[in-house]
Amino acid sequence: MNVGFIGTGTMGSLLIEALISSDALAPEQIKVSNRTPSKAEALARRFPGLKAVLTNTEAAKGCEIVFLCVKPLEFHKVVAEIASSVQPEQLLISITSPVLIEHLEQKLPCKIAKVIPSITNYVWSGATLCIYGTRVTDQDRDTLEQLLGRISAPLRIEEAYTRIVSDISSCGPAFFAHLLEQFIEAAVEQTGIEREEATRIASEMLLGTGLLLTEGGMTPAQVQDRVSVPGGITAQALDILRQELPGVFTRLVHTTHDKFREDVEKVEDLFNEKEVNGP
Structure with missing residues (x-):
């Protein structure tokens, strides 16, 4: 299996x-491409054998699966670049929640899916959320989920719940890391325990x-x-949290x-070729 990545940002x-x-x-x-070629080339140096290419079309060419890992407002431009070259048998996967599957199915002839990853996938843990378009076959689903299953628990969801499941699965690590950070800071401030020790204990607890x-x-x-x-x-402390x-x-x-709906509207305007103000 050959896999292309268009966009080599954080996720x-x-x-x-x-x-x-x-x-x-x-x-x-x-194969990877990025609007800043040096970033793709850095990945190629880090992982000998990985191929950095100069165009998004080349990144998609000949790949069974293509991941689109670009920001929401970059999608329309990238889709326009690759639309004439992608083939019906290819599976193109967006990892960007505000870009709806119908947006992509209207513009591209291939099979479309959406995957919402999590930073926890870095340690082969957590979930990846899988949403499938109308052209995706059972075999496509199995192939993708076997691949993602090596780094996560693939979970099929309905697109209508994209935002809330993203909050829980993808944003959740940041939210609970913040709560844990506050817990650690209180422990350090109130008792003088070393921050490193408190962090280690709290992390193992989590x-x-x-x-x-x-x-x-x-x-x-x-x-x-x-x-x-x-x-x-513990009961008395829980009462504080409940209050x-x-x-x-x-x-x-x-x-x-609210932010998700705002982003969806901007993406829809772009796909409908309307003028969008702002970044």
């Missing part, structure tokens, strides 16, 4: 590195909690019940959805 590079380090793909199976919720089969409520006892230290946190995640979801 594109992360996917390439994870797929190579997990032996899901050999460097020789990968890893173990994740395992309880997955391999251990516990729910979040069950973890809380098993750790706390009525009137105990302080209500509404925080509701506001968070409103914020991400």
Whole structure:
């Protein structure tokens, strides 16, 4: 299997590195292009055998799977570049949530899917969220999910839930890393424990909690019940969180959805060839 990557930014590079380090793909199976050629060339030097090419058309040519890893407002230009060269049997995958599958199916003759990766894929963990267009076959789904299964748990979702599942799966690591950071800072400030030691302990705690919720089969409520006892230290501390946190995640979801809708509208304007103001 040959795989092309158009765009080698943060998530594109992360996917390439994870797929190579997990032996899901050999460097020789990968072609990459980037609007700044030196970035693609840097990946080629890092992974001998990987081919850096100068055009997006060349990156897509001859590849069974092509990942589009560009920003939402760059999609229309990239799609216009490759539209005449992609073939119906190719599977083109967007990793950009505001670009809808119907946008791409209207402009391209090939099979279309959308995958939402996560930074956790870097350590072959977490989920990748898979959404499929109307032309994708069962064999295409199996092929893609076998590939992604080397670095994640591929989960099929409906496109209508793209934003909320992205919040949980892809943005969630940043949200909970921030909460963990606040926990660590409070520990350091109040007790004088070394930050490095507190970070190590807190990180192992978070890893173990994740395992309880997955391999251990516990729910979040069950973890809380098993750790706390009525009137105990944990129960009293949980009461503080229950008083302080209500509404925080509701506001968070409103914020991400408002930005998502704004981005979708801008992308639609571009695909409808309307003028878009701003970056």
